[in-house]
Amino acid sequence: MSTPARDIISEVGTSKAAARIRLAAIDIFAAKGYGASTTREIAARLGLSAGGVYPHYKTKESLLFAISLEGHDAALAAITTADQPGAQPADRLASTITAYVKWHAHNHALARVVQYELRSLSPEHFRAIAAIRRATSGVFENIIEAGESAGSFRTIDTEAATLAITSLAIDVSRWFPSNTYADPEVLAKRYAELALRIVGSTN
C-alpha cells in the first residue's frame, strides 16, 4: 500500500518493543486523553524506566504520530480490502461501510485516539495523516459517484453523503459499545442499510 505518508514511515518504530509501547500508549491516551498522558506513565505501564520510551520515540508527539499513521492506514486498508471494484455500487458501498464500522467498533480505543487527537500532531505530521483521511473519504466518494453514474444511487449531494457515511462510522468510536449495540456485526449491518438509504440506492 502506498500513501503520501510513506516518506516519513521511518519515524514509525517497527520493532516489537516499539509496538508494545504503542499499545500501552493507545490504552493510556484513550483513557485519559493525549494531553494528560506522559511518556513516563507509558514506560511505567511496561515496567520500563522513565527513559525507556526514548530510544523508540523521541517525543510524545512522535508516538502519537506513529499510532495515528498505523491506525489511519489500518482503517484505509480495511475498506480497500473490502471493496470489490467490479461489483455493483450498492454491494461495494455495503461491504466498505460494513468494514469501516466494524473497524471503528473493534478498535474503538485506537480509533478514539486517532480520530480525536489530531489537533496535537505537528503541522507536518497532520498533513501526512490528512492525506490518508482524504484517500479514505475518496474510496467512499468514488463508490457513490459510480452508483450515480450507473443510475443506481440518487444522492442529494455527493459530498454530504460521503461526509455523513464516514461520520457515522467514526462516531462509533465515541460511544461503542452501548447497551443496545455491543456486537460490531449487528451494528455494521444496520449502518450499511442506512448508508444505502443515505445515497438513495434503488436496489
Next chain:
Amino acid sequence: MSTPARDIISEVGTSKAAARIRLAAIDIFAAKGYGASTTREIAARLGLSAGGVYPHYKTKESLLFAISLEGHDAALAAITTADQPGAQPADRLASTITAYVKWHAHNHALARVVQYELRSLSPEHFRAIAAIRRATSGVFENIIEAGESAGSFRTIDTEAATLAITSLAIDVSRWFPSNTYADPEVLAKRYAELALRIVGSTN
C-alpha cells in the same frame, strides 16, 4: 424546563463571574482536552489568582459538570423548542434535526467538551448528564415512532435510526467547520434531508 438533573442545579454557579469562568474553561478544555487543563490556567486566562476559581467551583470536575449540564440542557432545549408536536412527523424530524445540527455547529467547542469528556465526570454527575442525553434521544425516538404509526416513515429499526441521526449531529462538533461545510444552515439543511432518508420518509 425540568430534567432529572435539576436536583443538583445548586452545584452550577449562576453568577456572572461563574459564567466567565465556564467560558474560559470551555476554550481551554476544547483546545487541550480536560485532562491536560488546570484550574490555574483557567484562572490565569481571566487574570485571576490561582485560587480565583475556588469560590465558584471547588474542583475542576465540578466545573466540567457545570459546563456539561449547561451544554446538554441547551442542546435539549434547542430541539424541544424546534419541535412542533402537532405537525407532520417529517416536518417535526426536519425541524428538530436542523436545530440539533445547528447547535453542534454553532457551539462546536462547547459541544466537543460536553460530548467527549463525559468519562471524566464523577459517577453521580455522569448519571445526571446521562438522563439529559436519554431525554434528547427520546425526542427523536418519539418523532420517529409517531412517523411509523402514521405510516409516513418506514424505518428498518427505530433504535438504529435514532442512534444514527443523533450520532451524525454530535460528530459535527468533531470536524466543524471544514473547507466544504462552514455554514451551519447549509449543513443542517443537508443533514435534515439525509435524516428523512434514514427513516424512510415517504413524503
